[in-house]
Amino acid sequence: MVDEFDLIKRLFAPLTMGRPEALGLGDDVALIPGPAGRQWAVTKDAMAAGVHFFPDDPPELIARKLIRVNLSDLAAKGAEPQFLLLATCFPHDVEPDWLDRFASGLKKDCDLFKVAVIGGDTIATPGPLVLSLTAVGMVPEGAALLRSSACSGDHVWLSGTVGDAAFGLLVAQGEGKSLSETDASFLLDRYRLPQPRVALGPRLRGLAHASMDVSDGLLGDLGHICRASKVGAEIEAERLPLSAAARAALAAGLGDGLTTIVAGGDDYEILFTAAPAAEDDLTALSADLGIGLARIGRIVPGEGVTLVDKEGRVIKSGRGSYNHFSGGRA
Amino acid sequence: MVDEFDLIKRLFAPLTMGRPEALGLGDDVALIPGPAGRQWAVTKDAMAAGVHFFPDDPPELIARKLIRVNLSDLAAKGAEPQFLLLATCFPHDVEPDWLDRFASGLKKDCDLFKVAVIGGDTIATPGPLVLSLTAVGMVPEGAALLRSSACSGDHVWLSGTVGDAAFGLLVAQGEGKSLSETDASFLLDRYRLPQPRVALGPRLRGLAHASMDVSDGLLGDLGHICRASKVGAEIEAERLPLSAAARAALAAGLGDGLTTIVAGGDDYEILFTAAPAAEDDLTALSADLGIGLARIGRIVPGEGVTLVDKEGRVIKSGRGSYNHFSGGRA
Numbered sequence: 328m329v330d331e332f333d334l335i336k337r338l339f340a341p342l343t344m345g346r347p348e349a350l351g352l353g354d355d356v357a358l359i360p361g362p363a364g365r366q367w368a369v370t371k372d373a374m375a376a377g378v379h380f381f382p383d384d385p386p387e388l389i390a391r392k393l394i395r396v397n398l399s400d401l402a403a404k405g406a407e408p409q410f411l412l413l414a415t416c417f418p419h420d421v422e423p424d425w426l427d428r429f430a431s432g433l434k435k436d437c438d439l440f441k442v443a444v445i446g447g448d449t450i451a452t453p454g455p456l457v458l459s460l461t462a463v464g465m466v467p468e469g470a471a472l473l474r475s476s477a478c479s480g481d482h483v484w485l486s487g488t489v490g491d492a493a494f495g496l497l498v499a500q501g502e503g504k505s506l507s508e509t510d511a512s513f514l515l516d517r518y519r520l521p522q523p524r525v526a527l528g529p530r531l532r533g534l535a536h537a538s539m540d541v542s543d544g545l546l547g548d549l550g551h552i553c554r555a556s557k558v559g560a561e562i563e564a565e566r567l568p569l570s571a572a573a574r575a576a577l578a579a580g581l582g583d584g585l586t587t588i589v590a591g592g593d594d595y596e597i598l599f600t601a602a603p604a605a606e607d608d609l610t611a612l613s614a615d616l617g618i619g620l621a622r623i624g625r626i627v628p629g630e631g632v633t634l635v636d637k638e639g640r641v642i643k644s645g646r647g648s649y650n651h652f653s654g655g656r657a
Numbered sequence: 658m659v660d661e662f663d664l665i666k667r668l669f670a671p672l673t674m675g676r677p678e679a680l681g682l683g684d685d686v687a688l689i690p691g692p693a694g695r696q697w698a699v700t701k702d703a704m705a706a707g708v709h710f711f712p713d714d715p716p717e718l719i720a721r722k723l724i725r726v727n728l729s730d731l732a733a734k735g736a737e738p739q740f741l742l743l744a745t746c747f748p749h750d751v752e753p754d755w756l757d758r759f760a761s762g763l764k765k766d767c768d769l770f771k772v773a774v775i776g777g778d779t780i781a782t783p784g785p786l787v788l789s790l791t792a793v794g795m796v797p798e799g800a801a802l803l804r805s806s807a808c809s810g811d812h813v814w815l816s817g818t819v820g821d822a823a824f825g826l827l828v829a830q831g832e833g834k835s836l837s838e839t840d841a842s843f844l845l846d847r848y849r850l851p852q853p854r855v856a857l858g859p860r861l862r863g864l865a866h867a868s869m870d871v872s873d874g875l876l877g878d879l880g881h882i883c884r885a886s887k888v889g890a891e892i893e894a895e896r897l898p899l900s901a902a903a904r905a906a907l908a909a910g911l912g913d914g915l916t917t918i919v920a921g922g923d924d925y926e927i928l929f930t931a932a933p934a935a936e937d938d939l940t941a942l943s944a945d946l947g948i949g950l951a952r953i954g955r956i957v958p959g960e961g962v963t964l965v966d967k968e969g970r971v972i973k974s975g976r977g978s979y980n981h982f983s984g985g986r987a
Contacts, residue, residue: 339774359775371776412701413701443672461699
């Protein structure tokens, strides 16, 4: 069993050759020079059947999730998405109808998010479907929102709601039979079709300090920000923004309750920190975009992420961030 | 069974949204704006164990081939390589020693070619090893060497020698027992460790018209140039540059003889066209770099690629370009 973070730190970090564009492989994108005072933010993700999605998921949704996961990375960096490069490794027996539906999913999201596929590769593999997407977004020079710029005293903010996708995964796995059909399908949708915050991300430039998207779990991802920024954080459990469906799932005893919410992945919301003085602007921005922005805690001196109740007492959480090499996810 | 080219044309081409950066998905790279009068050439390839390399190939060589295949694309476009983004999809049971050796292969070629890994993703898959590399190179604006700029009357040129890698693959598959150890190991090396023409490519800017690297087979790849440029081509079999080892393999009856040479893949040489007036400059460049440049034919009006003998009579070839979906390669 291999640890992804150890692998990156020990084996891949020396490959950056000290180039600043790599951000030490410690962020969600690389930043390379673009035209006229702008930079290209470049991110690359891979997804495999049986790990990141179910092999029998609708092909349209697999395609759209692939795009959205990458656009979420760009959004959290404050970048406007522009280009995609797509590598598809199809099983030998892939059906033409499957391919048509996969391509129609890609087309739908290219139209929706105004991004263009400008290159890639298509191969056949004897194994399961593997997809890799490189996404390129534009950001004014020096304006990208990094993991490393959180300051002690910052508020911690989260867009949308947290935990829906983790509960949605449990629903996909056949749990949550006692949930209403509406709640179950809401949670399942949140797992299967993330909503990358492309409208929000660029508007956070100049307001947010550190920022990243929540893909591996709220606490784990905030831990990344804390390590990169050399600070700690306290999250108030009572302030976590939950959907009605997530509350119903909690009440129904789905998963590990609060742990599922704070350590489950796939939310693809933006987790960011901002100076307390930015609160009014953020409240106005939330109203303007119609996207919830919840103040969920604060950055403190020290290290590590603590979950506290409203009296400030530490709540223990059983699970850390999801690690891709520690077991199957889907 | 799926046809890669049909897939790209029918399903993926509409995803370019008409953006010129994509070059209609008809070339080896996309070109996006860079700083100060330059462009980034971006290419992305995927490789799978059992298709593009043998699962038990030395991990250092797998890593280096991955890098070199992509640098070859950049070189043939006249671009200087700068950055890599690497997605690795490792089998769950990958050994730490394998990973160390894979990373040491990456490091060796990052040092050799002065490229830096600036991002990527690492996942575990239940299937075979799959790798995807995005390579980014720099080229002066408008100076990239495309597939579409061959002119009737151009000479057709090829760097290095052709057919070695195709014979090397046969050697890897256990054929060629009658070859000398020197010849067999030369051919095997040419298959396993391509030499991307990174020194040559940028020097061809302003001299070459159309250009691409030979990865799928000489005739098939020249066919791509012809289709993109709306011209035909005649190749003189007698002019094909062959290594001593390839001549020995031919004499030993390895593979399908001439067909293996002109339709086998993995040469990673630069195939380009140039005006007849460029011949002296190209001869001087060849001497300067110590890289063979052979004039192997000419661009003609019409369409299609013809292989002719020295009297100009057409030689029939049994096999077209390798198609990734038409069967296993390694």
